[in-house]
Amino acid sequence: MVSRVIPVEPFDLVIFGGTGDLARRKILPALFRRFCAGQMRGDERVIGAARAEMSTKDYRAFARAAITEFDDNDACAAEHLDGFLRQLSYVALDARSDAGWAELGAALRKGRIRAFYFSVGPGLFGDLAERLYQWKLADAQSRIVVEKPFGRDLDSARALNATLAQHFDEAQIYRIDHYLGKETVQNLMAIRFGNTLFEPLWNSQYVDHIQITVAESVGVGTRGEYYDRSGAMRDMMQNHMMQLLCLTAMEPPAKFDPAAVRDEKLKVIRALDPMTPENIVRGQYEGADGRPAYRDQVEAPDSRTETFVALKARVGNWRWAGTPFYMRTGKRLKARASEIAVVFKDAPHSIFGADAGHHRNILTIRLQPNEGIELGVTIKEPGPGGMRLIDVPLDMSFAEALGPDSDDFPDAYERLIMDVIRGDQTLFMRGDEVEAAWEWTDPIIESWQEAGDDPLLYATGSSGPDDALALIHRDGRRWREIRP
The missing domain is CATH 3.40.50.720 (NAD(P)-binding Rossmann-like Domain)
Structure with missing residues (x-):
């Protein structure tokens, strides 16, 4: 194809x-x-x-x-x-x-x-x-x-927007976030709004929770000087992760045009409940297997910069009331993997009895690597001996489903640069969107600075600090395994 x-x-x-x-x-x-x-x-x-x-x-x-x-x-x-x-x-x-x-x-x-x-x-x-x-x-x-970075806090973001606005209209300013140029991210909108199968179920009545993971296996590398002033919250959560949350949670826009799409994304950010300390975990990777610890790479033995953040967010509107969004991002984790997993609720009643086990439908949008979409469904295990249920994936890897030419699809920067030339701002952040994201993020960072606590250390090649596991386990849920 x-x-x-x-x-x-x-x-x-x-x-x-x-x-x-x-x-x-x-x-x-x-x-x-x-x-x-x-x-x-x-x-x-x-x-x-x-x-x-x-x-x-x-x-x-x-x-x-x-x-x-x-x-x-x-x-x-x-x-x-x-x-x-x-x-x-x-x-x-x-x-x-x-x-x-x-x-x-x-x-x-x-x-x-x-x-x-x-x-x-x-x-x-x-x-x-x-x-x-x-x-x-x-x-x-x-x-x-x-x-990016579009500022480092709300005040600097407002100042930056004001500076650009002195000589350019908002319609001329393209704030680029390469995550929005990924084919699978855009397919998230196609899945939701182009299929009758999913959109009627895309709400708190049917969705138990949503997990958004952006995991990296590498450390800060040569970006240490920048990263130590930024940290995972500013570098990833405030922009990339926030955009993935917006596309997952937003209401259907009236039409697919830049203003309508970005209006709905902005509504999601403004609907986010304030974050509380018990619902967020930050960590910093240790050295192992000859790889240096974060503090060794940035040559700051007392650095309190976080390389990992996990949090439970809530979108305070009718569609998502009571449905938590678990988000995590970090460096030096066990694998490089980015995905959005929509975990649907159990069937209201199982006719198969307790022996059938616990089964759920999960829709997974893989952003990297191996871009694709997977839907987990429950079927009968083949063979005699009664009704034994197992979960199997309906898996659409782009490379397999769309043929060998799928590798020739434009990457994020290709698509976004061409969108600039065409004058299409759909996949770019608007100024008020950036400011709203900082308005939600700033109190989190300020609370860390006031507390003066060190981030929790986690082992290189792990899934992050143990407290991040407890964040979701205490709700009776589990993080999906980080796998490439």
């Missing part, structure tokens, strides 16, 4: 921070894959912009090396890469002075969609927005793309 590719309109894309790690690992390889897929017509310009002195020839060599290292699609022949590289150019500029901005203006073409990717720290967002305005490089049709 081959996905339908619709070419986008010709565009000029400027990557501020064009020599940085994000551009090297994600942005340039994503653009190249879209070029190979035929979504770019060949009349596009990708302009790298950074402080480093570099020629266009040097930048093309930089991009070639990045694509060779991080693109694993062998279907793109050498002639495709050469064609893509011809669309690249480079301008050396300074975000905090006028150096290079005239050259950037000369490189941009009239009559083209202009997109500006702020692949830099948020401290430069205001400077870049101001320079684009002063040099008249952005018009009403231009778009800017900003990466």
